[in-house]
Each structure stands twice: as C-alpha cells, then as structure tokens.
Amino acid sequence: MRDATMPATHAAAAGRGVPLVEMRDVSIAFGGIKAVDGVSVDLHPGEVVGLLGHNGAGKSTLIKILSGAYPADQGEIRINGETAHIASPRDAKRYGIETIYQTLALADNVDAAANIFLGRERLTRWGTLNDHAMEAEARAVMGRLNPHFRRFKEPVKALSGGQRQSVAIARAIHFNARVLIMDEPTAALGPAETKQVGDLVLQLKKEGIGIFLISHDIHDVFDLADRLHVMKNGKLVGSARVADVTKDEVLGMIIMGKCPPAATPGPGASS
Amino acid sequence: MRDALRALELDLRLIGMIGALAVIWIGFDILTGGAFLTPRNLWNLSVQASSIAVMATGMVLVIVTRNIDLSVGSILGFTGMIIGVVQTQFLPDLWGFDHPLTWVVAVLVGVLVGGAIGAVQGVIIAVLGVSSFIVSLGGLLVWRGGAWWVTTGQTVAPMDSLFKRLGGGFEGAIGAGPSWMIGIAATLLAIAVSLISRRRRAQYGFPVRPPWAEGVVIALLSVAILGAVLVVNAYPLPAPIVRRMLEAQGLASDGDLPTIAHGFAIPVLIALAVGALVTFLSSRTRFGRYVFAIGGNPEAAELSGINTRWVLVSVFGLMGALCGLSACIATARLNAATNANGTLDELYVIAAAIIGGTSLAGGVGTIHGAMLGALVMQSLQSGMVLLGVDTPMQNIVVGIVLVAAVYIDTIYRRGVK
Numbered sequence: 001m002r003d004a005t006m007p008a009t010h011a012a013a014a015g016r017g018v019p020l021v022e023m024r025d026v027s028i029a030f031g032g033i034k035a036v037d038g039v040s041v042d043l044h045p046g047e048v049v050g051l052l053g054h055n056g057a058g059k060s061t062l063i064k065i066l067s068g069a070y071p072a073d074q075g076e077i078r079i080n081g082e083t084a085h086i087a088s089p090r091d092a093k094r095y096g097i098e099t100i101y102q103t104l105a106l107a108d109n110v111d112a113a114a115n116i117f118l119g120r121e122r123l124t125r126w127g128t129l130n131d132h133a134m135e136a137e138a139r140a141v142m143g144r145l146n147p148h149f150r151r152f153k154e155p156v157k158a159l160s161g162g163q164r165q166s167v168a169i170a171r172a173i174h175f176n177a178r179v180l181i182m183d184e185p186t187a188a189l190g191p192a193e194t195k196q197v198g199d200l201v202l203q204l205k206k207e208g209i210g211i212f213l214i215s216h217d218i219h220d221v222f223d224l225a226d227r228l229h230v231m232k233n234g235k236l237v238g239s240a241r242v243a244d245v246t247k248d249e250v251l252g253m254i255i256m257g258k259c260p261p262a263a264t265p266g267p268g269a270s271s
Numbered sequence: 272m273r274d275a276l277r278a279l280e281l282d283l284r285l286i287g288m289i290g291a292l293a294v295i296w297i298g299f300d301i302l303t304g305g306a307f308l309t310p311r312n313l314w315n316l317s318v319q320a321s322s323i324a325v326m327a328t329g330m331v332l333v334i335v336t337r338n339i340d341l342s343v344g345s346i347l348g349f350t351g352m353i354i355g356v357v358q359t360q361f362l363p364d365l366w367g368f369d370h371p372l373t374w375v376v377a378v379l380v381g382v383l384v385g386g387a388i389g390a391v392q393g394v395i396i397a398v399l400g401v402s403s404f405i406v407s408l409g410g411l412l413v414w415r416g417g418a419w420w421v422t423t424g425q426t427v428a429p430m431d432s433l434f435k436r437l438g439g440g441f442e443g444a445i446g447a448g449p450s451w452m453i454g455i456a457a458t459l460l461a462i463a464v465s466l467i468s469r470r471r472r473a474q475y476g477f478p479v480r481p482p483w484a485e486g487v488v489i490a491l492l493s494v495a496i497l498g499a500v501l502v503v504n505a506y507p508l509p510a511p512i513v514r515r516m517l518e519a520q521g522l523a524s525d526g527d528l529p530t531i532a533h534g535f536a537i538p539v540l541i542a543l544a545v546g547a548l549v550t551f552l553s554s555r556t557r558f559g560r561y562v563f564a565i566g567g568n569p570e571a572a573e574l575s576g577i578n579t580r581w582v583l584v585s586v587f588g589l590m591g592a593l594c595g596l597s598a599c600i601a602t603a604r605l606n607a608a609t610n611a612n613g614t615l616d617e618l619y620v621i622a623a624a625i626i627g628g629t630s631l632a633g634g635v636g637t638i639h640g641a642m643l644g645a646l647v648m649q650s651l652q653s654g655m656v657l658l659g660v661d662t663p664m665q666n667i668v669v670g671i672v673l674v675a676a677v678y679i680d681t682i683y684r685r686g687v688k
Binding site: 067068088090093099103106109110114118120121123127133136155 | 471472474475476477554555556557560563564566567568570571572573574575576577634635
C-alpha cells in the first residue's frame with residue numbers, strides 16, 4: 001500500500017529493477033595501501049545515494065574510480081546491468097557519468113563558457129571554436145542555475161564561491177548526465193547557496209538522474225538521500241535506507257564501524 | 272571619460288605596453304638628437320627583433336602551460352648549422368648552386384628538424400615526467416654541442432642567394448608596391464573580422480561595443496597598419512645599390528637616380544605571419560583552449576578528458592619548429608651558419624614573453640604582448656647602440672628593465688584583483 005503512494009522514481013529507488021550503476025568488489029591500492037578494499041555500491045535512476053565516512057575513508061577515491069580519474073585494480077563496474085570499461089574521464093562521460101569535484105576542478109584563468117565546455121567544445125564548420133554558440137548555451141544553463149549571473153566574460157577565478165560552484169554544476173548537468181557524482185557539493189557554500197544546491201538535487205532526481213552524494217556532513221545526507229553507504233578505512237561498513245536508521249546509528253557506523261540491525265553490513269563492519 | 276574607455280573594451284595591459292614603447296622610442300629619439308625615430312632605424316630595429324619575436328610566440332604557449340624552454344637558443348644554433356650544410360653541401364651536389372627550390376627545402380628541413388627536437392624534448396617532459404627546466408637545460412648543452420659537431424666548428428658560408436632574403440637586407444625587402452598591397456589587405460581583413468564578429472555577437476543577442484567605439488578601434492588598427500607601410504616605404508635603398516640594380520637591367524646609371532623604397536622586410540613579414548598564426552591557434556582552436564586550461568589547472572584539464580600529454584608534446588614541438596624558422600632568419604641575416612648562433616637567445620625570448628605579460632605561474636599570456644616585448648627589448652638595445660653604450664652596460668640595463676617590468680605587472684595584477 002505504501003508503494004502506491006510513492007512517485008515512480010522512488011519505487012525504482014526502493015531497489016527494484018536493474019541498477020543504473022553497480023560497483024562490485026572494487027579495490028585500488030596506492031603504494032601498498034588499499035585505499036578502497038572490496039567495496040560494492042549501487043545506484044538506481046532517480047535515486048540519491050549518500051556516501052559517508054571520515055576523511056581518508058576512501059569515498060572520494062571510490063568515486064574517482066567511477067569518474068575515470070583512477071583505474072580500479074580489481075572489481076567490476078556495471079552500467080544498466082552491462083559491464084562498463086572506464087579507463088579515463090572521457091570514458092566515464094561517454095556513459096553519462098558526470099562529476100562535480102570537491103575542488104570544483106575549474107580552469108581558473110578562462111571564463112564560464114570555456115569551463116562548461118572544457119574537453120567538449122562546440123566547433124564551427126571550419127573546426128574552430130564556436131565561442132558564440134558556447135556562450136549562448138552557457139547563458140541558458142547558467143540562467144537556470146543562477147539567474148543573476150552576468151559575468152560571462154571574466155575568468156572564473158574572479159567569481160564568488162557560489163558562482164564557481166554553479167559553473168561546476170552547469171558543466172556536469174549540461175551534457176545529459178544520467179549519473180551525477182557530487183563530492184562535498186556544499187562544503188564551500190553559505191546557507192542560501194546550500195539550499196539552492198539541495199533544490200537542484202531534488203529537481204535532478206525528479207528528472208530520473210541517479211546521484212551519488214559524497215559528504216561528511218550527515219545532515220546533508222539525511223536531508224537529500226534515499227539510501228546511504230558508509231565507508232571506513234577503505235572498506236564498506238554497511239548500507240541502509242535513510243528512513244530505516246537514525247543519525248546516531250549512522251554516526252556509529254562512521255566512527256566505530258558498527259552496523260545497526262536495519263542496515264545491511266559490509267566487509268568493513270566491526271563484529 | 273572612464274565610460275568611454277570602458278566602451279572601447281581595450282586591453283589595458285596592451286595600452287600600457289604601447290605607452291612604454293612610445294616612451295622608450297621618444298626618449299631615445301631625444302637623447303640621440305633625432306637618430307632613433309627614423310625610417311632607417313625603425314626598419315632595422317624590426318628586422319633585428321623578428322628572430323626573437325618568432326620564438327617568443329611559442330615561448331608564450333610553453334610558459335602558459337607552466338613549463339619553460341631554456342634550449343631555444345641552442346636549437347636555433349643546431350638547426351642553423353643543419354640548414355647551412357643542407358644548402359651549401361647536400362643540395363648543390365644534388366641540383367647545383369642557386370636552384371630556385373633550395374631555400375624551400377632548407378626552410379622545411381629547419382622547421383622539421385627543430386620540430387622533431389622540440390617534440391622529443393616534449394615527450395621526455397610530458398610522458399616520462401622529467402621537469403621542463405631540467406630537460407631544456409640539458410637540451411641547451413646538447414644542441415649547442417651538436418651545433419659544433421655538425422661541421423666540427425667550421426662556419427658555413429655563404430648562403431643560397433634566395434635563402435638570404437629571409438634575413439632582410441635590401442634584397443630581403445619587398446618594395447613599395449607590394450607593401451601597400453599587404454597593408455591594405457591587412458586593413459581590410461581587420462575591418463572584416465571586427466564587423467563579422469560584431470554581427471555574430473548581435474545575432475546571439477550578446478552585448479556589443481557602441482558603433483562609435485567600434486569605429487574608433489577599427490580606425491586605430493588601420494592607422495597602425497598603414498602607418499607601418501608609410502614608415503617602411505620612407506626608407507630608400509642606398510644610391511650605390513640603386514645604381515647597381517639599374518646597371519644589372521642594362522639601364523644608364525648616370526644622372527639622377529630614382530628613389531626606390533625598401534618596403535616591408537621579409538623576416539618582419541614572417542614574424543607577423545607567425546604571430547597571426549599562433550594567435551589564431553591559441554584563441555580559436557581546441558588546442559589553444561587546452562593549452563590555457565592546462566596552465567590554469569592541470570588537474571582540471573586532465574579530469575575534463577583532455578589528453579594533456581599530447582597537448583604538451585605539441586607545444587614543445589611547435590616551440591622547436593619556431594626555433595627552426597628563427598634559425599632560417601638568423602642564418603640568412605648573418606649570411607653564415609655558425610655554431611655560436613643564437614647563444615643567449617633563450618634569455619631574450621623568455622624575457623620578451625615575460626615583459627609581454629606572460630605569467631610564469633602559468634595560464635596567462637598573449638602572443639601580441641610577447642611580440643611587443645621582443646620589440647621593447649630590441650628598442651632598448653638598439654637605442655643604447657646609437658648612444659654608444661657598451662655591451663656590458665646594455666646587459667645591465669636590459670636585466671634591470673626585465674625585473675622592473677615584471678614588478679610593475681605584479682602591481683597591476685594586484686590592482687585588477
């Protein structure tokens with residue numbers, strides 16, 4: 001009966017159907033230290049999944065594997081149920097995986113349009129940069145995210161933190177992303193801008209985009225996410241539906257690796 | 272006034288550089304009692320600056336990507352020796368002296384050898400991950416040694432008669448008529464580009480300059496181009512050369528000699544063409560966009576899916592090819608290939624780029640700025656020569672100007688932020 005009142009996207013998020021993204025048993029080591037050790041996570045269309053853990057728990061490394069920045073040593077990535085080969089950021093983008101990095105990863109010395117289209121420039125029929133078309137599209141997408149933004153001719157280093165964030169988000173959503181990875185999206189933002197990002201997440205979710213939300217702020221995750229995965233020392237402590245666990249229980253997972261009864265324990269759970 | 276200046280959308284740094292150049296020129300003209308601002312001196316000045324200016328355009332891209340190339344002077348020396356040997360030994364054996372294609376082959380060989388050297392250094396830097404400072408410092412020694420090794424130190428001379436024109440001199444000037452044609456064509460091109468760009472912006476509904484401001488900018492450009500034509504056409508060939516030219520055509524050489532103007536020097540036209548080409552590359556193509564993105568944030572460029580290694584190898588390859596082209600100009604001007612050619616050029620090239628507003632921190636720089644920088648440095652040297660200042664003192668002044676220019680630029684950047 002409860003399912004009948006839920007929107008379609010939530011029904012999908014409840015765990016039915018083929019996951020949009022499935023990372024199975026993924027490991028990566030840097031100089032003998034396993035930064036990610038046998039982690040399995042999944043994500044459905046229209047679902048927001050929080051990835052929680054301390055600094056150094058391996059969450060950023062895990063999503064960098066998905067976004068093509070690091071090739072995994074072991075494990076499998078499946079997109080819509082099919083094995084995906086992601087060896088570079090370009091590969092990831094081909095699968096519709098877009099990332100908003102914690103550092104924003106903007107080229108500070110060029111303008112908003114150049115950043116939004118970086119690596120995917122619009123060209124004229126002579127093969128030169130079509131700056132006019134890019135600026136027009138940039139104005140359209142930025143108008144949706146940040147209607148008061150006017151500084152299209154300035155290098156992005158001249159912009160405020162929130163404006164820079166908008167540029168990074170615009171770059172991620174402008175190319176029909178199916179999977180959006182947001183690494184600490186609100187870390188550098190004020191309350192109003194944080195709310196704006198929250199609204200955007202809900203809007204994108206409605207459009208059926210799957211979102212990985214990496215955060216060490218448990219409140220963010222409880223506000224926005226449907227499910228969460230907790231990592232500790234490179235291993236998965238456990239996974240749970242946000243509705244089934246309390247913030248205290250999740251804190252216990254993050255700090256002590258202790259899995260509450262409502263969560264599915266992973267290899268990193270302490271016994 | 273402030274609004275009017277803003278409407279013009281002029282590059283303040285560019286105006287500052289032109290202002291500095293004007294101060295230098297007028298200052299030397301006063302100090303030398305009117306010997307500096309003569310068509311003859313300006314013509315020679317521009318020819319002397321062209322070899323450095325060509326390399327400075329490439330150095331901008333190198334520095335923008337947060338790298339440096341200390342080997343450009345040595346690459347120039349080495350490729351210069353190769354160019355010399357090719358046109359005085361290999362090609363004459365093949366098809367005799369003064370073949371019309373000799374200069375073409377010599378230039379191609381110079382550009383290709385230079386490009387290959389640059390690309391190899393680029394691979395060591397971008398793929399093997401050795402810092403560009405070290406790789407190009409090694410290159411500085413290797414290619415200077417290589418330049419000696421090509422002929423075990425012997426100077427190769429003279430150069431092919433057509434090739435020699437690449438270095439300027441009265442044979443390497445194109446005359447008054449062609450200079451006017453180039454000047455008028457360049458003016459029309461500048462007007463067309465301005466108007467097309469304006470119309471495109473208007474079509475997209477973007478803000479454009481008010482019409483009067485557009486008119487002023489176009490007028491300034493036209494005056495600059497046509498003014499340059501007037502200057503080079505006001506420098507006549509010396510009388511003995513005119514007499515010899517007339518005799519060669521079987522005409523009487525006594526009585527009043529006609530006045531024949533130099534017109535643009537070929538090396539200057541080469542430098543301007545290279546400047547236009549590299550400006551196009553850096554501002555209108557993906558390659559240029561990636562060069563600046565890498566300079567702004569190498570990690571972001573990598574995460575955007577840009578093949579940063581390929582871009583870096585290309586930048587160093589282009590730098591090497593431009594060294595090969597500069598080697599042609601320098602060798603032709605000297606009418607000889609020597610293994611010391613281009614010694615210390617790396618410092619002048621880097622200084623030109625830096626004076627032109629290229630930031631050593633990467634990500635910032637313009638081609639026209641670097642070319643103006645080359646002109647500023649050549650003006651200083653040339654003015655001091657006219658004043659009879661000896662070489663050690665010239666070096667001291669150039670060194671101080673370099674540091675002062677960067678200091679002023681630092682203050683300017685702080686003010687902009």
